[in-house]
Amino acid sequence: MVCWFVTLFIIGIWRITYKPSILKAFNPWEAFDYLLIEKTRGFYQIGGVFLSVTGLEALYADLGHFGRWPVRAAWFFVVFPGVLFNYLGQGALLIVDPSLVDNPFYHAVPNWFHWPMVVLATVATIIASQAIITGSFSLVSQAIGMECSVPVKIYHTSKTIIGQIYIPTVNYILMILTIIIIIGFGTNASITNAYGVTVCTVMVFTTILYMCVMHYTWHKPWYMILPFGLFLIIDGYTWASNATKIPTGGWVAIVISTGFFIFGFCWFFGQLNLRRFLKIHSQTTSLHTLALRLGLSESNTRQNSNSSVNDLPIISTASRIDFHDEIDSESDDEDIDVKNKGSLPRVASQVRLVENVPIKRTSAISSYIQEQNNIPDHTISAVITPSVGCFLTSSTKHTPHVFENFLSRTHSVPQVIIFLRIEHIKSSTIEDDKRLAVKQYGEGIFHLTAxxxxxxxxxxxxDILTLARTQFNLPIPDDESKVTIFTPNETIKVSTVGWASWIRRWPLYFYAILKSLYPGAAVNIKLAPENTINIGILAKLK
Known part of the structure; x- marks a missing residue:
């Protein structure tokens, strides 16, 4: 690419020497004077002139792959001089010989360098398209982070720069759309019209959103925001000129962008309603109160059955949690201490099972302590099963919805309960001795952060559980078949009960289709199908 822009710069300087008066184009008044003289004709020609600045959107969309300063340096010292002086050289050529207006770029190239320039331009086109592709990867990755897109597989191609990613799904979508557009349009002119409308619209929205960020996020005063209205006036004028190309090809860009907007909005709106539904209909319990809720207080331990779990060793609960002190001492913004590791003592005794353990629906400690000797009617009975259950979670303080649904549907509790939370950090890798953090919330109840x-x-x-057994002596069996992984699987049903307009319902119908196509488990987690149970949740959204 450096060779390409240097070549453009040299050709432009060479052609400028034929007509140095072209340097008057640096005077902004020349542009205003031209528009005043030409009027309507000048307005329409702005749409063609605008194509000279297309490509800039790929630069700032690619910031995540290269960083701010490399992009700035590349623009000011390589791209901008090369492109600017080449355009000036083409203008000087047309002043000398207006008949070369059909293709001033290649006419500006010396005859002996024509075919090498074609080869160089082809290679530069292939390389430059990579900026659009990688920029699309960055935008989709950000959309996934904001829950505006279905989570798809993301590959990180660098161990030093977190922004260098590859998304196969996006790559294939771009390939299919490119083939369709090339076959459908057939000529460069029609594709150019669509491209101009797209880029100009991006610039208009970028200016508007930047002003919104200054006001709502940075809380800048209005006198600092209003000067950016000058850019909005310029963008609006150029967009109005490019809008005349919508009937001749620009409509394709509007259709594609509208489609992606509907896709992202429906997923965001659906996820928002799903979280609201789970919050109302699938209550969770504080991990601090879970042991009491399961009846695992000092006076009610698992000692009423002779069954065992194949001599499964259990972590000592000698330092049983003092729930009142623990709740008061732990705040919601407590950070995970990755160094919180140490060998927990192993005991020789085996876990005994009980047949019927009263499980309280509410997590209120005080009412349970008052009523634990006289179980009310609103409790349910559950059986402690001789198994190890691992429930995937995203919380460090509450039980996941999948656990609550498993408990309410099966009326059973695994003998060893492990809540597994997987968190990604900004480093490319992490050592095993710093990977895990374990907290014990009662006999056989653990929260594990990896x-x-x-x-x-x-x-x-x-593999995470095996590492936890090695480092923390967690009661994990050697046989993977004895460990069951529980994952959520939400099924979406749009409720038609009550009043709701079709404008509110159609995004939920589309979201239901997307949710059925997207698996519930995280895409980067390898689950063994024979040891995995999906707990279904029927969410009636409205």
Whole structure:
């Protein structure tokens, strides 16, 4: 690319020497004077002139791959001088010989350098398209982070720069759309019209959103925001000129962008309603109160059955949690201490099972303590099963929805309950001795946080549990078949009960289709199908 822009710069300087008066184009008044003289004709020609600045959107969309300063340096010292002086050279050529207006770029090239220039331009086109592709990867990755897109597989191609990513799904979508557009349009002129409308619209929205960020996020005063209205006036004028190309090809850009907007909005709107539904209909319990809720107080331990779990060793609960002190001492913004590791003592005794353990629906400690000797009617009975259950979670303080639904549907509790939370950090990898953080909330109840670098894609829950057994003596069996992984699987049903307009319902119908196509488990987690149980949740959204 450096060779390409240097070549453009040299050709432009060479052609400028034929007509140095072209340097008057640096005077902004020349542009205003031209528009005043030509009027309507000048307005329409702005749409053609605008194509000289297309490509800039690929630069700032690619910031995540190269950083701010490399992009700035490349623009001011390589791209901008090369493109600017080449356009001036083409203008000087047309002043000398207006008959070359059909293709001033290649007419400006010396005859002996024509075919090498064609080869160089082809290679530069292939390389430059990579900026659009990688920029699309960055935009989709950000959309996934904001829950405006279905989570898809993301590969990190660098161990030093977190922004260098590859998304196969986006790559294939771009390939299919490119083939369709090339076959459908057939000529460069029609594609150029669509491209101009697209880029100009992006610039208008960028200016508007930047002003909104200054006001709502940075809380800048109005006298600092209003000067940016000058850019909005310029963008609006150029967009009005490009809008005349919508009937001749620009409509394709509007259709594609509208389609992606509907896709992102429906997913965001659906996820918002799903979270609201789960919050109302699938209550969670504080991990601090879970042991009391399961009846695992000092006076009610698992000692009423002779069954065992194949001599499964259990972590000592001698330092049983003092729930009142623990709740008061832990705040919601507590950070995970990755160094919180140490060997927890193993005991020789085996866990005994009970047949019927009263499970309280509410997590209120005080009312349970008052009523634990006289179980009310609103409790349910559950059986402690001789198994190890691992429930995927995203919380450090509450039980996941999948656990609550499993408990309410099966009326059973695994003998060893592990809540596994997988968190990604900004480093590419992390050492095993710093990977895990374990907290014990009662006899056989553990919360395990596993940290992974952004380049670590193959995550196996059983490998995490095996590492926890090695480092913390967690009661994990050697046989993977004895560990069951529980994952949520939400099924969306749009409720038609009550009043709701079709404008509110159609995004939910589309979201239901997307949710059925997207698997519930995280895309980077490798789950063994024979040891995985999906707990279904029927969410009636409205």
């Amino acid at each position: 940290l992974y670098g952004y380049s670590e894609n193959r995550i196996k829950p059983f």
